[in-house]
Amino acid sequence: MAFFLETLFGGLMAGMLYALIALGFVLIFKASGVFNFAQGAMVLFAALAMARFSEWIPRWLGLEGKLLVNVLAFGVAFACMVVFAWVVQRWVLSKLVNQEPIALLMATLGIAYFLDGFGQTVFGSDIYKIDVGMPKDPIFLFEQIFPGGVLINLEDLYAAGIAAALVALLALFFQYTATGRALRAVADDHQAAQSIGIPLGRIWVIVWAVAGFVALVAGVVWGSKLGVQFSLSLVALKALPVVILGGLTSVPGAIVGGLIIGVGEKLSEIYIGPMLGGGIEIWFAYVLALVFLLIRPQGLFGEKIIDRV
Numbered sequence: 001m002a003f004f005l006e007t008l009f010g011g012l013m014a015g016m017l018y019a020l021i022a023l024g025f026v027l028i029f030k031a032s033g034v035f036n037f038a039q040g041a042m043v044l045f046a047a048l049a050m051a052r053f054s055e056w057i058p059r060w061l062g063l064e065g066k067l068l069v070n071v072l073a074f075g076v077a078f079a080c081m082v083v084f085a086w087v088v089q090r091w092v093l094s095k096l097v098n099q100e101p102i103a104l105l106m107a108t109l110g111i112a113y114f115l116d117g118f119g120q121t122v123f124g125s126d127i128y129k130i131d132v133g134m135p136k137d138p139i140f141l142f143e144q145i146f147p148g149g150v151l152i153n154l155e156d157l158y159a160a161g162i163a164a165a166l167v168a169l170l171a172l173f174f175q176y177t178a179t180g181r182a183l184r185a186v187a188d189d190h191q192a193a194q195s196i197g198i199p200l201g202r203i204w205v206i207v208w209a210v211a212g213f214v215a216l217v218a219g220v221v222w223g224s225k226l227g228v229q230f231s232l233s234l235v236a237l238k239a240l241p242v243v244i245l246g247g248l249t250s251v252p253g254a255i256v257g258g259l260i261i262g263v264g265e266k267l268s269e270i271y272i273g274p275m276l277g278g279g280i281e282i283w284f285a286y287v288l289a290l291v292f293l294l295i296r297p298q299g300l301f302g303e304k305i306i307d308r309v
Contacts, residue, residue, distance in 0.1 A: 001146060002142075002146035002147070002148065002149070002150050005142075005146075005150045006150050006151050006152070007266050007267060007270050008263060008266070008267070009150070009152055010153070010156065010266050011259075011262040011263035011264070011265065011266030011267060012160070012259055012262060012263060013153070013156040013157060013159065013160040013262070014156070014262040014265070014266065015258040015259035015260070015261055015262020015263055016159070016160040016163040016164055016167075016255075016258060016259070016262070017159055017160070017163055017218070017221060017222065017258075017262075018238050018239055018242050018257075018258040018261055018262055019163060019167060019239075019242060019254045019255045019257065019258025019259070020162075020163040020166065020167070020214065020217065020218045020221070020258075021039065021040075021043060021214075021215075021218045021235065021236050021238070021239040021242075022239040022242040022243045022246070022254040022257065022258055023166070023167065023170060023211075023214045023251065023254050024036065024039040024042065024043070024211045024214045024215050024218070024239075025039050025239060025240075025243045025248070025254075026243060026246075026248065026249065026250065026251055026253075026254050027170070027207055027210055027211040027214065028108075028207065028208070028211050029243075029248045029249060030174070030183055030184060030207070030249050031183045031186055031203060031204060031207035031208075033101060033104075034101050034104035034105050034108065035105060035108070035248070036108045036211070037105070037108045037109050037112050038108045038109070038111040038112035038115060039211070039215065039236055039239070040112065040233035040234070040235070040236030040237065041111070041112040041113075041115035041116050041119075041233055042081070042084075042115065042211065042212060042215035043215045043218050043219045043222070043232065043233060043235070043236050044115070044116070044119060044219065044228075044230065044232045044233040045080075045081075045084075045115045045116075045118075045119040045215075045219075046077055046080075046081055046212065046215045046216035046218075046219040046220075047130065047216075047219025047220060047222065047223040047228045047232060048119050048122075048123040048128065048219075048228055049073075049076070049077035049080050049081075049119075049123065049216075050073055050074060050077040050130055050216065050219060050220055050223065050228075051123075051128035051129065051130050051223060051228045052123045052124070052128065053072070053073040053076045053077055054069055054070060054073035054130065054131075055128075057069050057072050057073055057076075066131070066133065067133070070131075070132050070133075074216070074220070077216055078212070078213060078216055081209060081212025081213060081215065081216055082209045082212065084115075084208070084212060085204075085205050085206075085208035085209040085211075085212055086205050088111060088204075088208050089201055089204045089205045089208065090201075092107050092111065093107075093201075093204050094201055094204075116230070116233065120230070125230065127227045127228065127229045128223075128227065128228040128229075129223075129227060129228070130220055130223035130224045130227075130228060131224065132220060132224055134154075134155045134158045134159065134224055135154040135155060135158070136153075136154070136155045137154060138151050138152060138153050138154060139151075139152055139154055140152075155224070155225060156225075159221045159224075159225070162217065162221060163217075163218075163221070166214065166217055167251065167254070167255050170210070170214070170251055171251045171252060173210075174251060179203075179206060182198050182203055183203060183206070183207055185198055186198060186200060186203050186204075219232070222235055238261065238285060239258075240286075240289070241257070241261055241285040241286055241288060241289035242254060242257040242258045242261050242285075243257065243299070244257070244289040244292055244293060244299060245257035245260055245261065245288070245289060245292050245299055245300060246258070246299050246300055246301055247298060247299030247300060247301040248299065250299070250300075250301035252301055253299055253300055253301030256300060256301070257299070257300065260288075261285045261288070264284060264285070264288060265281050265284050265285055266281075268280050268281070268284045269281040269284075
């Protein structure tokens, strides 16, 4: 039972991290109605910026305190993502207003490849380290109930807490703020939103900046766990099944979808993988997403589209 709980907790915490990346996809889709294939590149670029500025700032300013350096590096990295959001709106999205969704989709693919190359040019292509002080030693819980207790990774626990807090803040932002409502209006109909005075360009800058902030947090968390390397952008691919399960327009759906994928992946890896020869954690999430596409294409929390003729 203790081993099962360890696996379950590990899946829940991994699921929260998947949900954190999936939020970026949801945010962009809610505002522009297009699936943002650049989200993985944004996670990588933000993590590279954080890692490199945390190295450069002590040399430039002569600072020694780790906390202050990390705060400054995070602020500069976020400023880079805001500039990136403005550039995307000014030179890409503003040229594609009211165009076919496939045009926006291809634009995000182009942005993804540009970010990968530009990040390597500016920040280098080595493996970099992010140290934000998250504890890496495991702890044992419920020792009075189970012999030896339940092993929990503290770093995963901290990361899951950060992801949960950010998810809650974004859910409140969309539901109860004027900007959040404007974002939903823009997603429903660009022309109608413009006709009632919603500034489309400013809204797109805000949503891409918020998605950049989410990518930065995700990049810092994953970079702290795995190191910042170019394979980090592949982690974002695990968020694709998450948004399919939860629904492309649902922030709570990103949470639920992430938890389902995280727990299902861990449990299948431990209990089904040995019978199938291993490797199930690579394809389990995508097969589950395929099943959902066949049964409920809009996801658990997505809006069902009904066409009347």
